[in-house]
Amino acid sequence: MSQLSVQHLLGIKHLKVADIDLIFNTANHFKEVINRPIKKVPSLRDITIANLFFENSTRTKLSFELAEKRLSADIINFSASQSSVKKGETLIDTANNILSMKVDIIVMRHPNVGACDFLSKHVKAKIINAGDGTHEHPTQALLDSYSIREKLGTVKGKKIVIIGDILHSRVALSNIYALKLQGAEVKVCGPKTLIPKYIESLGVGIEYNLKKALDWCDVANVLRVQNERMEINYFPSTREYSQLFGINKKILDSLDKKIVIMHPGPINRGVEITSDVADADQSIILNQVENGVAIRMAVIYLLAQQITQ
Amino acid sequence: MSKKTLLNSKEIHIILHRLACQLIENHNNFEKTVLIGIQPRGIYLAERLVSILQNDYNISKVELGQLDITFYRDDFRRREEPLEANKTHINFIIEDKNVVFIDDVLYSGRSIRAALTAIQSFGRPANIELLVLIDRRFSRHLPIQPDYTGRQVDVINKEKVTVHWKENDIKDAVIIKN
Numbered sequence: 001m002s003q004l005s006v007q008h009l010l011g012i013k014h015l016k017v018a019d020i021d022l023i024f025n026t027a028n029h030f031k032e033v034i035n036r037p038i039k040k041v042p043s044l045r046d047i048t049i050a051n052l053f054f055e056n057s058t059r060t061k062l063s064f065e066l067a068e069k070r071l072s073a074d075i076i077n078f079s080a081s082q083s084s085v086k087k088g089e090t091l092i093d094t095a096n097n098i099l100s101m102k103v104d105i106i107v108m109r110h111p112n113v114g115a116c117d118f119l120s121k122h123v124k125a126k127i128i129n130a131g132d133g134t135h136e137h138p139t140q141a142l143l144d145s146y147s148i149r150e151k152l153g154t155v156k157g158k159k160i161v162i163i164g165d166i167l168h169s170r171v172a173l174s175n176i177y178a179l180k181l182q183g184a185e186v187k188v189c190g191p192k193t194l195i196p197k198y199i200e201s202l203g204v205g206i207e208y209n210l211k212k213a214l215d216w217c218d219v220a221n222v223l224r225v226q227n228e229r230m231e232i233n234y235f236p237s238t239r240e241y242s243q244l245f246g247i248n249k250k251i252l253d254s255l256d257k258k259i260v261i262m263h264p265g266p267i268n269r270g271v272e273i274t275s276d277v278a279d280a281d282q283s284i285i286l287n288q289v290e291n292g293v294a295i296r297m298a299v300i301y302l303l304a305q306q307i308t309q
Numbered sequence: 310m311s312k313k314t315l316l317n318s319k320e321i322h323i324i325l326h327r328l329a330c331q332l333i334e335n336h337n338n339f340e341k342t343v344l345i346g347i348q349p350r351g352i353y354l355a356e357r358l359v360s361i362l363q364n365d366y367n368i369s370k371v372e373l374g375q376l377d378i379t380f381y382r383d384d385f386r387r388r389e390e391p392l393e394a395n396k397t398h399i400n401f402i403i404e405d406k407n408v409v410f411i412d413d414v415l416y417s418g419r420s421i422r423a424a425l426t427a428i429q430s431f432g433r434p435a436n437i438e439l440l441v442l443i444d445r446r447f448s449r450h451l452p453i454q455p456d457y458t459g460r461q462v463d464v465i466n467k468e469k470v471t472v473h474w475k476e477n478d479i480k481d482a483v484i485i486k487n
Contacts, residue, residue, distance in 0.1 A: 002393040029394040033380065038430035041380035301380075305391050 004302050008120045008127040011136035012177035020182060024146055026298035027291070034070060034293055044073040047304050050098050052108040053130070054080040054115075059265050059289065060130050060140070064107050067296035073304075076103070091115065095123045104307055105300065108132075126303045134168050134229065140264050141174035143295040145182060147288045148219055151260055156183035161213045163245060164223035164272050167194045168230070171223060171264045176202050189213040190245060193234040210245050211254070219260040222247055222273050238271055248274040258282050265289070311487055315443075315470070316460060318481035324459040325354075328440060329361045331457050332409065339371045341435070342407040347424050348377040348395035351412035353474040354442055358411065374399035376410075378423040397427075404432035409457075413472040415441040418453035443470055443483060 004022065006014050033041055049068050053061055061077075068075045078098070089097075095106065105126040108116055113133035120127040131137040148155050160179055166172045166188045179186050180203055187205040188195060195206055207213040214220060225241060235241050247261065261273070261283040269275050278285060316324070336342040339362070346355030352375050362368040379394040410424055421439060428434065442459035448466065460483070464470060468487040475481050 002391045026394060029377065029380075029396070032397055033430075036430045037432060040430070042426065043380045043382075043385050046386075305386060307386060 003305070007303075007306065008116070008129075009138050009299055009303065010116050010120060010127065010129050012138045012141050012174045012181070013136070015138075015178075015181065017181055020142070020145070020178065023142060023295065023298045023302065024149065026302060027146060027294040030070075030297040030301070031291070031294040034290075034297075040070050040072060042072045043301060044068075044071040044304050047071075047104045047307070048074045048076070048102060049105040049107060049300070050103045050125075051075060051077045051130075052095070052098070052106055052110075053078065054108070054110045055131070057109055057130070059292070060109065060137075063289070063292040064128075064130060064139075064296050067293050067300060068107075070293065071297055071300060071304075073105075073300070076101070091119065092122050095119055095125075099123055099125055105303060126307065128299060128303065131170050133170065134173075135170050136174045136177075137170040137264075138174050138178075139292070139296055139299060140171050141178040142299070143288055143292045144171075144175055144221060144262060144264070145178050146295055147262065147284050147291050148260070150287065150291065151284055152218065155179060157185070158219060159185045159187070159217045160219045160221060161187045161189050161207065161217040162221045162223065163189045163210065163213065163247070165194045165225045165234075166190055166199065166223070167196050167234075168226040169223050171221075175221060176204055180204075187213060187216065191235045191241065210247075211251060214247075214251065214255055214259060217259055219262060220247065221262040221264075223264065224266060224268055225272060242271050246270075246272055246274065247277050249276045249280070252277060252280075252282075260284055262288060313485045314482055315462060315485050316483040318475070321442075321459075321481045321483065324442070325357055325361055326365070328442075328457055328459060329358055329366060332358070332362070332440070333366060333368070335438075336407060336409075339368055341405075342409065343372040343374060343401060343403055344409050344411055345374045345376050345399070345424075345428070347410055347412040347420060348375055348379075348397070350414075350472065351410075353476055354413050354440075354472070355411040356476075357474070358440075372401050374401065376424055376427055378420060378427050381423040381427040383419060383423065399431055402432065403428065403434050405435045408434040408437045410437060410439045412439075412441050414443045414445065414470050415439070415453075415455055416445045416448055416470075418449045418451040421453050422451050442472055445470060 004019050107128045107130050109130040110132050113135040115132045116127050116129040162172050187207050189207045263285045346352035359371045359373050362371050375398045377395040377397040379392050438456040440457035441455045444458045444461045446461050446463050471484050473482045
């Protein structure tokens, strides 16, 4: 297969295993490209991409921008805080106004669940979801799986535990879909209040004890506590959270194996992960960032390929 | 559909040895020269030439790389079938080197145009030459000509020239189909 089965990248839920393989194979080539002295290819020189960020982002926005520039696309950036959204413009109006300027692809982050699905039904452009509320963050899940494949050779049959704020995490949901699709075993671990009620229906296990979860897994994907999405207190204190669910060197040393540590960023050092663990050689946090650019180049390239002249 | 064999394995053997000798004539011991096989089909010819140079003509070291041009093509989004990329593998410096591009068939010249752009990402070579096994004359879209040619052929546009290598097509042969 050399073509994606989907028209937009709205979520991992819509992808097939073959799509993931195609994205990873393409990303392999782009990873080689971004390690050359000149890190740029001219493929998308006649494509224009709009990055619509209705929610704050550093890593994802930079990573998408860099991926687009490496492919020679023209780009326009938009962030909600400096725009007419503040003046009451609707999402479709904003998007259609931008499309009138002849844009081919929209990369969008939005605080509302389903915003990208909605947009894909109403505007004529390829949509790439860069995170919609607590729903999905497909490119993050792809780069996470790609990094696991790179480190361990395969995702199939590996045991992965996702630790932390599962309730508010789009990274967790997209990762669960992606990992299950590729045949991994997945468990989630965190305070009871931050584990969604029906999460087991996705075929994942639940573990409330961090030590047991780490003993079981090959890879621990540690998530940030999303204080900005919490209207009520889900746990008594940050200190208690880090004592019960924080990853530190002591607990890793107590395991009889060396597990791989991942984190989608931004890290709250000392809360969900200590500095010595984040910077240890078993942590692949910075590889994840590098792979993010290659994965996003692959997704954009493969979707752009479907745009007819 | 009719098939015609243009070159059989014995003729290809002789041509490969001649091309190897011509390369030696211009590049001596290959100290300042690197060979680049163009993906996907040029790499077999390149590998074959390197093995002849090393085994039959005692050239001790020949640098060989593989260059994929997919992301540099000028027909992205203009084809019916999507393009699939191949591996690029160049683990040496090309700055100030003599680069020889190696491909199986030279037709419109567009692949070589893409390769000329692609190689710039790796540095500035002293010069670039082109070696092809088959040169389809009078079919160029661009002002590109080979420096070393295995065989020149005149075939009409709808005919297809394919080079088979024993590594993956049982035996060496150049076939014309229409």
